[in-house]
Amino acid sequence: MQRLTTLMAALALTACPQDSGDETGGTDTSGASTPMTTTTSATSDDSTTATTSASTTTDTTGPTTGETTGETTDETAGTSTTEDPTAGVCALPPLTEEIVNTLGFNVFGQSYEAKPGESLDLSVGSIECCYIKMPVDACVTYSVSPAEGATINAAGALFIAADVEPGTVFTVTADVEDGRKVLTTEVFVYTPESNPFVGIWHEVAQLPCGGGAEVAPEMAIQELWFRASGEVQVTWFPFEIYFDYWSDYAYDLQTGDLEITPTGGNYVPADVEGAGTFKIEGNQLVLEDMWLGSPQNGMTPANCGHRFER
Structure with missing residues (x-):
């Protein structure tokens, strides 16, 4: 019984180390914590078997506290291991x-x-x-x-x-x-069903005012770029990150109404007529009764519609 009492006291001291607090006497709990569970069972010869299990929670958002990390000793194995206080912490050097x-x-x-x-x-x-x-x-x-x-x-x-x-x-x-x-x-x-416009289209023909056969553009719009955000860019000659002008757009899938409203740009044509209707024909987009503007230095009169393809 004397041996059992002595060993239980030693185990209690091992499982309850002294606080590693700061200078004010408080305890730093911001780092990793290691809760310990000790189970003691007596054998027939009055000796005891101690089983200790530990679970560690590692804070990966910042450095761990020095007091709760460092070298630990495994007394049963006679070896020591060192915990890495920077585990889970980004160690890359600061950017310039x-x-x-x-x-x-x-x-x-x-x-x-x-x-x-x-x-x-x-x-x-x-x-x-x-x-x-x-x-x-x-x-x-x-x-x-x-x-x-x-x-x-x-x-x-x-x-x-x-x-x-x-x-x-x-x-x-x-x-x-x-x-x-x-x-x-x-x-x-988005989905193609909810917004069939999203993507980049290029102009292949124009619809003359008053009807008649479609005509070739004087200078085709090379990029009509609809975004799911509700913005569309119009560019005749794309170059790097250049756009001629950008607009908001709104549409009604039931009625086929489409409105393109310029909001700014490097070149905004003075003759834009942005309200009309649309049709999707396979991989083509037809804009009717609307005009996205004449190109810079264009010589031909405005038309009343566009056919685009993607």
């Missing part, structure tokens, strides 16, 4: 201020679109002059809101659930080096 100033999600600085069930690479990169995105090794924490319907991993890969409703908008945040720079972008979910 020059690189931080160039960080972005994409070259165009625009929102994204995706269909239900798709994934997107939303990793942050360095946008070099003026249309090249270069990868960077940096400490970045990604998050997505709302959390239901989408997840994003540590590499910036966004996964959208297959049952997400068209029209849902997710906001993705990239926190660079714990607040040194915070970037956000939006992802608009």
